[in-house]
Amino acid sequence: xxxxxxxxxxTAARRRVLERRVRWVVAATITYNVVEAAVAxxxxxxxxxTALVAFGLDSVVEVLSAAAVAWQFAAPDPETRERVxxxxxxxxxxxxxxxxxxxxxxxxxxxxxxxxxTVGIVLAAVSLAVMPALSWFERRTxxxxxxxxxVADSKQTLLCSFLSAVLLLGLVLDAxxxxxxxxPVAALAIAGFAAREGLEAWRGDACxxxxxxxxxxxxxxxxxxxxxxxxx
Numbered sequence: 001x002x003x004x005x006x007x008x009x010x011t012a013a014r015r016r017v018l019e020r021r022v023r024w025v026v027a028a029t030i031t032y033n034v035v036e037a038a039v040a041x042x043x044x045x046x047x048x049x050t051a052l053v054a055f056g057l058d059s060v061v062e063v064l065s066a067a068a069v070a071w072q073f074a075a076p077d078p079e080t081r082e083r084v085x086x087x088x089x090x091x092x093x094x095x096x097x098x099x100x101x102x103x104x105x106x107x108x109x110x111x112x113x114x115x116x117x118t119v120g121i122v123l124a125a126v127s128l129a130v131m132p133a134l135s136w137f138e139r140r141t142x143x144x145x146x147x148x149x150x151v152a153d154s155k156q157t158l159l160c161s162f163l164s165a166v167l168l169l170g171l172v173l174d175a176x177x178x179x180x181x182x183x184p185v186a187a188l189a190i191a192g193f194a195a196r197e198g199l200e201a202w203r204g205d206a207c208x209x210x211x212x213x214x215x216x217x218x219x220x221x222x223x224x225x226x227x228x229x230x231x232x
Contacts, residue, residue, distance in 0.1 A: 052117060055085070055163060061095075062148060079147075170183050
């Protein structure tokens, strides 16, 4: 089977269009996640829900990630800031994973029962509808642009949709069936997702920014194979 031909680099005019799109979707992601974090943290505190608090903290990390992308693309040459932005994304995910794991284990060992949260259930359902669209748009743009940071941020946004499903399941099981352990177990699942994504962002940086996460092979980024090679 022959190897796929490398994708042609976008023209200077096309790059400017793509960079504007990244800034737009980052602004939209930041706005939504600020609201999402505030609602989740408030509802989680009221209901004593570890999963809701973890979800809110994940939204805070997503805001930091999007802000790192915005900072990168504010530079005249965004690629010069890519390494630092990727490291910031990876470290923020790692910190989230550690904190949520500790809190979830404490809840499980203590037999803590969270209160029912209708606000949390509605929030998780809305996020499950909104986040996949934002992630798809940023990932598509980032891959064409060849930006590892934009693709990494889009994966964080997609992670939020997965976590929304996990959170929704945990909250519904707890509210409908009284399964108190579903809440901290959902929080542990969120922590696991966060740890994985942080590790992938870190590895994407170590293997030359762009190649591992975007799948856009370039002559000086040969350490990572094109992840789409087997699909084409």
